[in-house]
Amino acid sequence: MGSSPSSSSVVFAVLFLVLNAPVLCHGGKTSSFVRKVEKTVDMPLDSDVFRVPPGNNAPQQVHITQGDHVGKAVIVSWVTANEPGSKKVIYWSENSEQKEEANSKVYTYKFYNYTSGYIHHCTIRNLEFNTKYYYVVGVGHTERKFWLTTPPAVGPDVPYTFGLIGDLGQSYDSNTTLTHYEKNPTKGQAVLFVGDLSYADNYPNHDNVRWDTWGRFVERSVAYQPWIWTAGNHEIDFAPEIGETKPFKPFTHRYHVPYRASQSTAPFWYSIKRASAYIIVLSSYSAYGKYTPQYKWLEEELPKVNRSETPWLIVLMHSPWYNSYNYHYMEGETMRVMYERWFVQYKVDVVFAGHVHAYERSERISNIAYNIVNGKCVPVRDQTAPVYITIGDGGNLEGLATNMTYPQPEYSAYREASFGHAIFDIKNRTHAYYGWHRNQDGYAVEADTMWFYNRYWHPVDDSTNSEP
Numbered sequence: 001m002g003s004s005p006s007s008s009s010v011v012f013a014v015l016f017l018v019l020n021a022p023v024l025c026h027g028g029k030t031s032s033f034v035r036k037v038e039k040t041v042d043m044p045l046d047s048d049v050f051r052v053p054p055g056n057n058a059p060q061q062v063h064i065t066q067g068d069h070v071g072k073a074v075i076v077s078w079v080t081a082n083e084p085g086s087k088k089v090i091y092w093s094e095n096s097e098q099k100e101e102a103n104s105k106v107y108t109y110k111f112y113n114y115t116s117g118y119i120h121h122c123t124i125r126n127l128e129f130n131t132k133y134y135y136v137v138g139v140g141h142t143e144r145k146f147w148l149t150t151p152p153a154v155g156p157d158v159p160y161t162f163g164l165i166g167d168l169g170q171s172y173d174s175n176t177t178l179t180h181y182e183k184n185p186t187k188g189q190a191v192l193f194v195g196d197l198s199y200a201d202n203y204p205n206h207d208n209v210r211w212d213t214w215g216r217f218v219e220r221s222v223a224y225q226p227w228i229w230t231a232g233n234h235e236i237d238f239a240p241e242i243g244e245t246k247p248f249k250p251f252t253h254r255y256h257v258p259y260r261a262s263q264s265t266a267p268f269w270y271s272i273k274r275a276s277a278y279i280i281v282l283s284s285y286s287a288y289g290k291y292t293p294q295y296k297w298l299e300e301e302l303p304k305v306n307r308s309e310t311p312w313l314i315v316l317m318h319s320p321w322y323n324s325y326n327y328h329y330m331e332g333e334t335m336r337v338m339y340e341r342w343f344v345q346y347k348v349d350v351v352f353a354g355h356v357h358a359y360e361r362s363e364r365i366s367n368i369a370y371n372i373v374n375g376k377c378v379p380v381r382d383q384t385a386p387v388y389i390t391i392g393d394g395g396n397l398e399g400l401a402t403n404m405t406y407p408q409p410e411y412s413a414y415r416e417a418s419f420g421h422a423i424f425d426i427k428n429r430t431h432a433y434y435g436w437h438r439n440q441d442g443y444a445v446e447a448d449t450m451w452f453y454n455r456y457w458h459p460v461d462d463s464t465n466s467e468p
């Protein structure tokens with residue numbers, strides 16, 4: 001076997017290359033954290049978290065979201081099971097004895113053999129900024145009282161703390177994610193939710209009872225602070241086999257958003273200002289090609305963002321543009337091709353997406369030089385570009401995405417197949433502190449962190465891995 005020394009050195013060389021591939025390719029960190037391998041299962045219908053509040057026809061599934069473009073309005077929504085009941089929301093600021101009233105509009109819908117309860121949506125306007133309000137829904141012995149705090153007036157150096165949750169579902173892991181978010185010592189003041197709420201569509205005939213259970217499950221957070229909604233694929237509920245051909249029917253009946261306030265023509269893409277942030281919500285599942293309503297809206301929307309008023313430009317969407325897992329690989333590519341150059345031009349700070357049931361954070365990169373013939377088809381470091389974060393790790397019953405592409409691409413700064421949530425904590429116009437929390441650790445432990453430097457006011461290099 002005279003050739004053995006050379007073959008073993010070949011084997012050694014190959015092994016060296018394979019084992020060091022991430023280093024040689026200058027990829028970021030693939031976490032070696034190994035989570036417990038318990039199956040992700042939904043909580044049963046008789047779980048505590050799904051309990052119907054006591055009293056006949058008591059309001060349930062109470063939730064709030066921002067109700068206008070600047071944060072002086074809130075949409076209060078709830079469901080009554082048996083009859084419409086009271087349409088009133090009674091509210092008062094903590095500094096005042098004066099009680100005010102606003103009326104809801106009531107909606108119902110049918111989905112195959114399911115009939116919804118009475119879904120109330122009430123927009124309360126002309127609230128004071130930065131004020132705690134109490135509000136009551138229901139009547140008599142079924143009155144339920146909650147509270148909320150309006151955001152500070154929009155302004156460039158207003159600190160504000162956003163939570164980030166995606167693809168939540170209603171499993172035991174979902175419950176852990178929500179609990180950790182609630183207990184995080186850096187208190188989130190509003191949640192940016194990147195789509196895929198209840199996963200009711202995984203049940204036979206899209207059993208809409210699971211939309212109701214989800215509404216009761218998350219009430220403990222979303223009745224007290226607004227969640228900003230993004231539509232995911234599990235909101236489509238398109239089921240022609242059972243005669244359900246109107247996409248987004250349960251979602252649009254249950255979750256209203258203030259899309260008209262930003263001149264949007266559909267509730268799937270819209271914007272809000274909140275404190276020092278300008279948040280643009282896009283729809284991966286509505287037409288986004290040239291000449292479409294979403295395209296025209298975004299084209300007109302981006303130039304409106306005044307960074308002297310709202311320094312932080314944040315985009316939410318469901319399907320990520322940069323994703324190095326072997327799940328939903330390149331599903332976001334066509335939308336990236338349409339819009340990425342705008343994100344670079346308008347200096348978007350960060351893009352949050354879900355869909356992939358894992359966590360990933362990119363470096364600042366762009367792939368906009370490519371024009372079919374020039375061969376420049378690899379993402380490159382670009383300090384004008386956003387950071388892309390996939391946070392589809394809320395814990396839904398479909399389980400974790402554990403299968404990653406190798407080697408880790410150079411653009412991928414950190415990736416890990418664990419459930420969790422994140423906090424984006426804006427300090428002023430230049431700095432924001434970001435931390436991702438995996439569920440296996442205590443809620444105060446951060447597994448991935450980054451100081452964001454604002455792309456408009458402080459566009460210095462904030463890479464977390466050195467350039468190749």
Ligand SMILES: [Fe+2]
Nearest residue numbers: 196232233355
């Ligand atoms: Fe999804």
